[in-house]
Amino acid sequence: MSPDSAPARRRGAGIAWGLVGPVLLLLVAFNVFPLVYNVVLSFTSRELVGDDWRWVGGANYERVFTDPLFAGALRRTALFVLCAVGAELVLGFVLALALVRGFRGKGAVLAVVLVPMMLSPAVMGLFGALVLNGNYGVLNQILGGLGLPQPQWLSDRGLKFWSVVLIDVWMWTPFMTLIALAGLSSIPAQVHEAAAIDRASRWRVFTRITLPMTAPLLGLAVLLRATDALKQFDLVMATTGPNDAATQTLSTLLYQVVFRDGKVGLGAAFACVVLVVVIALATVFTRYLEHLRRAREA
Amino acid sequence: MKLTALATTLFLAASAALLTACGDDPAKSAGADGSAPQRLVVWWFQWAPADGLQELGREFQKESGIEVVVEQIPLGSYQEKVFLEFGAGRTRFDIVIGDSQWIGRGATKGLYLELTDWLPTVVDLATIHPRAAKYLCEYPEGSGKWFAAPCETDAVGLAYRKDWFEDPAEQAAFQARFGRALQVPGTWQEFAEVAEFFQRPDAKRFGCSLPSDRSYDGLTMGVQNLLWAFGGRWHAETSNRVVGELDTPESAAAIEFYKRLVKLGPKGAERLDYGQVLESFTNGSTAMILNYFAFFPGIHAQFGDRVGFAVVPAHAGRRVASLGGQGLSISTKTPPAQQELAKKFIAWFLQRRVQEQWITKPAGFTANADILASAEFRAKTPYNAPFAESVDTMRDFWNVPVFNELLSVTQRYVGMAVDGELPTEEALKQLAIEKERILKDAGLL
Numbered sequence: 001m002s003p004d005s006a007p008a009r010r011r012g013a014g015i016a017w018g019l020v021g022p023v024l025l026l027l028v029a030f031n032v033f034p035l036v037y038n039v040v041l042s043f044t045s046r047e048l049v050g051d052d053w054r055w056v057g058g059a060n061y062e063r064v065f066t067d068p069l070f071a072g073a074l075r076r077t078a079l080f081v082l083c084a085v086g087a088e089l090v091l092g093f094v095l096a097l098a099l100v101r102g103f104r105g106k107g108a109v110l111a112v113v114l115v116p117m118m119l120s121p122a123v124m125g126l127f128g129a130l131v132l133n134g135n136y137g138v139l140n141q142i143l144g145g146l147g148l149p150q151p152q153w154l155s156d157r158g159l160k161f162w163s164v165v166l167i168d169v170w171m172w173t174p175f176m177t178l179i180a181l182a183g184l185s186s187i188p189a190q191v192h193e194a195a196a197i198d199r200a201s202r203w204r205v206f207t208r209i210t211l212p213m214t215a216p217l218l219g220l221a222v223l224l225r226a227t228d229a230l231k232q233f234d235l236v237m238a239t240t241g242p243n244d245a246a247t248q249t250l251s252t253l254l255y256q257v258v259f260r261d262g263k264v265g266l267g268a269a270f271a272c273v274v275l276v277v278v279i280a281l282a283t284v285f286t287r288y289l290e291h292l293r294r295a296r297e298a
Numbered sequence: 299m300k301l302t303a304l305a306t307t308l309f310l311a312a313s314a315a316l317l318t319a320c321g322d323d324p325a326k327s328a329g330a331d332g333s334a335p336q337r338l339v340v341w342w343f344q345w346a347p348a349d350g351l352q353e354l355g356r357e358f359q360k361e362s363g364i365e366v367v368v369e370q371i372p373l374g375s376y377q378e379k380v381f382l383e384f385g386a387g388r389t390r391f392d393i394v395i396g397d398s399q400w401i402g403r404g405a406t407k408g409l410y411l412e413l414t415d416w417l418p419t420v421v422d423l424a425t426i427h428p429r430a431a432k433y434l435c436e437y438p439e440g441s442g443k444w445f446a447a448p449c450e451t452d453a454v455g456l457a458y459r460k461d462w463f464e465d466p467a468e469q470a471a472f473q474a475r476f477g478r479a480l481q482v483p484g485t486w487q488e489f490a491e492v493a494e495f496f497q498r499p500d501a502k503r504f505g506c507s508l509p510s511d512r513s514y515d516g517l518t519m520g521v522q523n524l525l526w527a528f529g530g531r532w533h534a535e536t537s538n539r540v541v542g543e544l545d546t547p548e549s550a551a552a553i554e555f556y557k558r559l560v561k562l563g564p565k566g567a568e569r570l571d572y573g574q575v576l577e578s579f580t581n582g583s584t585a586m587i588l589n590y591f592a593f594f595p596g597i598h599a600q601f602g603d604r605v606g607f608a609v610v611p612a613h614a615g616r617r618v619a620s621l622g623g624q625g626l627s628i629s630t631k632t633p634p635a636q637q638e639l640a641k642k643f644i645a646w647f648l649q650r651r652v653q654e655q656w657i658t659k660p661a662g663f664t665a666n667a668d669i670l671a672s673a674e675f676r677a678k679t680p681y682n683a684p685f686a687e688s689v690d691t692m693r694d695f696w697n698v699p700v701f702n703e704l705l706s707v708t709q710r711y712v713g714m715a716v717d718g719e720l721p722t723e724e725a726l727k728q729l730a731i732e733k734e735r736i737l738k739d740a741g742l743l
Contacts, residue, residue, distance in 0.1 A: 049384045050407035134566035155569035157717040241513025245710050245719065259378045261703045262403070 041268035048262035060269035070270065072245070073253040074277075076161070080249060081229045084168040089222060091169065092176020093214075099177065100184045117174040125238025128167035129154060132239075154239055160246040167235050172225060179221035183214030216292050223285040230278055250274050336364040338639045341380060341391040342624070344370040347450050347592060350659025351395075357655070358646055364639055374513075377702075384409045389629040392636040393643070395449050396627050398434050399515075403699040404627055405437035410445040411628040411637060417444050420645035427451065430665035433694040434625040446625025447644045448665035450592065453619040453688035454509075454523055455681070457579060457597055458482060458586040460606035462496065471495075482608045486524060486555060489586070489611045493562035496585035505562035506586045507578040510716070511571035517716065518695060518708045519620045520588060521556050523610050526618035526693060528552035532708075533733075538698070538743045540733040545726040553715050553722045560716065568716055590622045591688065592661040594681040607681040609688050621692040623663070665689075700740040707732045 042060055046053045064070050099110060116124060131138050132153035140150040153163040187209065195205050233251035236242065242252035242260070254274070258267035340355070342348040348370045355366030369391065371379050380396065383389045384407075396404060404410035417423065423431065426448055432439050435446045462468055463480055472480035472495055483489035493505030509520035525531070530549030533540050560568045564578050576593050578584045580600055588610060597605055610619045626647070628640040646652060653669055656662040657678075663685060669675050676683040696704045711729035714720040720728070737743035 047407075048381050049403070049409055052407075135564060150565070152566045152569075155566045157719055241511075243514075243706050243709055244512050245714055256706060259382070261700075261706060262381060263703075 038268045038271055041265055042272050044265045044268075046264040046268075048258065048264055053265070056265065060266045061273070063266060064269050064273050069248070069253060070250075070273075073248050073250045076247070077230060077232065077249045080161075080165060080168075080232055081226050084165045084172070084229050085222060085225045087165070087169045088173045088176045088225060089218065091173045092178075092221075093180045093218065095173065095177040096180030096184055097210075100181060113177060114174045116171045117178075119171070121171065121234035122238055124167060124171045125235040128163075128170070128235065129239045132163050132167075157246050160240055160244065164232075164235050164239055164247055167239065168229065168232070171235075172228075175225065176218075176221055179217055180214060183217035184210065186217075187213045212296075216289060216296070219285070219289050219292060223282065223289065226285065227278060227282055230274075230281070250277075336639055338364055338366045338393065338636070338643055339391045340366060340368045340393040340395065340626075340643075341376075341383075342368055342370060342395040343373040343376040345373070345592070346596070346660040347662055348395075350656065350662045351449070353659060354647065354652065354655060355643075357652075358643055362642060362646070364642065366643060377514075384629070384631065387631065388633075389631045391629060392632045392640045393626050393628055395624045396446065397624055398621060398694050399697045399701040399705070401434070401437045401445055401625065401627075402697045402701060405443070405445040406699045408630055409627075411630050413444040413447065413628070414442065416641060417447060420641075421447075421648040425650075425666055425668055427665045427667045427670060427689055429621070429689060429692050430623070433621050433692070433697065434623055434665065437697065439694075439697065446627040447648055448623075449626045449647075450623045450661075451663045451665040451689060452590045452592050452622030453685065453692040454519065454588055454610055454622065455591045455594065455619065455684050455688050456482070456586060456588055456608040456610055457594055457681075458606050458608065459584075459601075459604065461604040462585055463606070482606065483586075483611050486527060486611045486613045490555070490558060490562070493559060493586060497562045499565075502583055504564045504567075504578065504584045506559060506588070507563045507567055507570055507575045507584050508556070508559060508588045509570065509572055509575055510560055510568050511574070512569060512709050512713050513571065515695070515705055515709065516571050517712055518705060519622075521553060521712055521716075522620050522693075522695060523588065523618060524552040524556050524613070525549055527611070527613040527616045528555065529614070529616065532696060538737050540737070541730045543730070544733070545723070545730040549726055550722045553712060553726070557716055557718075557722075591663060591681060591685045592622065594685075595661050595679070598680060605680075607684050609684045609691070617691050619688040619692045621694040623665075698737075698740070698742055700736050700742070703736045704733055707736065 043055055043057060044053050045056050095113065099106065099113075119127075132140075134140060134150065134152035134155060137153070139153070143150050151159055153159050191209055191213070192205065195209055200208070231251050232249045233255065236244075236247050236249055236252045237255075240247045242248065242256045248256070250270070251274075254267055254270050257263050257270055338355075340351070342351065348368050352366070352368040355368055359365050377397070377400070380391075380394055380400075381403075383391065394410075396410075401410070405412070426435070430448045430451045431444075434448050434451065435444050437443060437445050463482065469480045472478075472492075475495065476491055480492070480495070481488075483492050489506070495505070496503060497505035509516040511517060522532070528548050528551050530546060530552050531543055534543045563570070564583060567578075570578065572589060572593065575587050575589050576597070579587045579589075579597060591607075594607055598607075610617060626644050628637050628644075632640070647656070650666065650668070653664045653666045657664050657669065657675065664670065670686040670689055676686055695701065695708075698704070707729060711720070711725045711732070715722040715725035734743055
């Protein structure tokens with residue numbers, strides 16, 4: 001029986017389905033079905049409890065686009081992504097530049113730098129809330145000791161949002177450092193040697209070699225962090241709660257709508273709109289990365 | 299092919315085993331089939347009275363043979379867990395001790411078993427304090443339709459540093475500054491003056507702390523003591539109309555006064571949850587706090603005679619305390635046999651002899667009107683008399699099915715007013731419009 005015979009092909013297909021089938025089943029059960037079900041829910045008045053629901057057409061979407069809470073949360077989330085990821089990118093890259101050269105104790109320093117990233121966001125949020133507590137927080141104790149003002153980091157309306165950004169930067173800068181270090185380490189030594197022979201200045205080496213050659217990896221890191229920051233939930237929950245006008249992000253608004261208010265249909269519409277926003281942003285990022293790759297190849 | 303079949307079989311078997319392991323077999327915990335020991339599961343949030351109820355549960359087991367397990371859920375996630383549980387076909391609890399505000403949702407969504415016909419057969423309803431009945435047990439308020447039996451009755455009260463108030467030097471200084479004796483404040487104006495007097499941040503001594511947290515209901519529960527006293531209201535007396543009822547000069551004056559008070563506390567006093575209010579007092583830094591009476595036994599245990607308790611201050615002769623407390627409700631999503639066990643426990647719990655035991659438990663406060671009125675109860679602890687007096691004046695926030703949405707917007711807009719993000723009048727105006735929208739969407743207006 002040749003390998004191309006019909007029974008052999010059937011057996012091959014059987015094995016292939018046997019191996020891929022369970023994964024497909026899981027994907028459908030845990031990804032496709034919830035997504036489709038969520039879209040269906042978004043056109044209903046379903047609540048967390050009770051069976052008295054009805055089809056409401058686009059009413060939930062109308063509410064999403066007219067509710068100032070959604071617009072506010074969207075603006076706040078965008079600002080959060082921009083500021084937190086921007087700061088993490090700059091700080092992470094600077095830290096990576098400092099760590100890329102070998103020195104005694106580099107391993108230990110790197111391990112310490114990476115610790116915040118290894119902890120769960122909920123733990124970091126609670127820890128941040130303790131550090132930034134206006135009365136007994138470590139930060140204010142230090143500021144008080146130095147005779148400096150002790151702001152109310154988590155209750156002052158002008159500071160709350162920036163405190164959450166600060167905790168996020170504290171947590172995720174090491175991630176950027178790690179990726180940037182990988183990018184910096186991947187630059188062939190010959191390129192730097194050639195630049196040195198050409199007597200290129202440090203600034204020129206940085207702008208013409210270091211930055212362009214690490215850009216694709218940094219772009220990927222920004223993409224990963226931005227999509228993650230768009231879902232910001234844990235830090236806000238642990239510091240100011242889901243219903244604070246100054247810090248409410250899309251995810252905490254969603255939590256408030258579904259789990260506190262019990263409006264599952266409305267929450268599903270919120271989630272669909274958020275999903276579209278995330279997909280749109282991810283598409284922009286991936287196209288940018290593709291553009292970088294092509295430019296590099298050219 | 300055999301390999302494929304084997305892989306598929308193994309996968310399905312593993313999945314089934316995983317799902318079985320993850321699932322909770324309700325029948326296992328039910329144990330109401332006669333052969334297995336009878337077991338009743340009660341859900342409440344994590345705090346001292348739940349320990350007291352567990353102790354009483356052990357007494358009940360001695361008398362009836364029915365085991366009572368009081369499962370304590372952290373307060374921060376209690377509401378979400380309870381209502382997610384109600385979303386399932388069968389709840390893991392037989393009795394839920396739900397917040398007073400949940401009763402509308404529990405009653406109208408068919409989650410709480412109606413007790414209207416059964417309850418009068420086991421307890422004289424006249425012995426239940428009318429305000430506890432109205433706000434903790436009936437839906438709609440005062441309708442005579444019972445969906446809960448009173449468990450923990452609670453109200454906001456005042457705790458103060460008696461030793462500071464009785465200090466001759468402080469008394470003389472206060473007399474010199476305000477031209478009157480330093481006494482427990484009877485009015486909100488007096489409260490503010492006493493708080494101003496004790497506000498000495500440089501000496502790490504502060505005037506007052508009030509609930510002001512934004513994550514759940516702290517700010518609302520703190521503000522409404524003043525709102526009602528100043529003549530404001532959340533809605534019209536006889537309807538759910540909000541516009542023109544909430545956005546009034548009286549409501550605005552109450553919030554403005556509240557803003558004044560939060561400046562007379564420790565740093566961050568504009569954002570204190572109940573625990574932080576308590577802590578500001580127990581750390582010895584604050585002269586007066588407003589908090590629920592259920593916290594006061596702990597304060598008394600720590601401070602002894604150095605602390606005093608009183609009812610919330612009044613304004614223009616009006617005194618209203620925010621209601622706290624919870625009722626015992628039977629889940630409709632537990633088997634009938636378990637519901638019968640739940641009824642047995644509730645009937646036992648409401649007996650006067652058991653209520654007399656209940657009030658000896660840490661922060662166990664009763665709704666039994668006879669006990670509340672008794673001189674013996676009032677004299678038993680320094681906080682019992684003001685508590686009994688507060689029960690006569692307590693009122694609750696909305697308890698309609700959409701209370702949570704109403705609470706969310708209240709916390710948000712009142713918070714913006716207190717933080718100065720919006721002028722108070724404007725915040726109240728927007729809040730009233732937003733509340734009417736929620737009520738209209740829910741068919742309640």
